[in-house]
Amino acid sequence: MKARVHVMLKDGVLDPQGEAVRHALGALGFEGVGGVRQGKVIDLDIEATDRPEAEARVREMCEKLLANTxxxxxxIEIV
Structure with missing residues (x-):
């Protein structure tokens, strides 16, 4: 089973990488970009018997390692 995890900074947390991208876009002539939030996508191949088990395992991975909660x-998206 495949899982995809999208990790983003919570609202209100300063995103210096996103701000750098926003600034660079403006410097390249892309007008009208008011804000950029940068995150990460993690694709996993999971050995699980069903979707709920896969989701539970991935959630545990996120809580322990993949995301700074x-x-x-x-x-989590099970695909």
């Missing part, structure tokens, strides 16, 4: 949120 103090400042980041994550969404």
């Amino acid at each position: 103090v400042i980041e949120r994550y969404d």
Whole structure:
């Protein structure tokens, strides 16, 4: 089974990488970009018997390693 995890900074947490991208876009002539938030996507191949088991395992991975839950949120997609 495949899982995709989207990790993003929580709202209100400063995103210096996103701000650097926004600034660079403006310097390249891309007008009207008011804000950029940068995150990461993690694709996993999971050995699981069903979707709920796969999601539970991926959630545990996120809580323990893949996301810093103090400042980041994550969404899990089983594909």
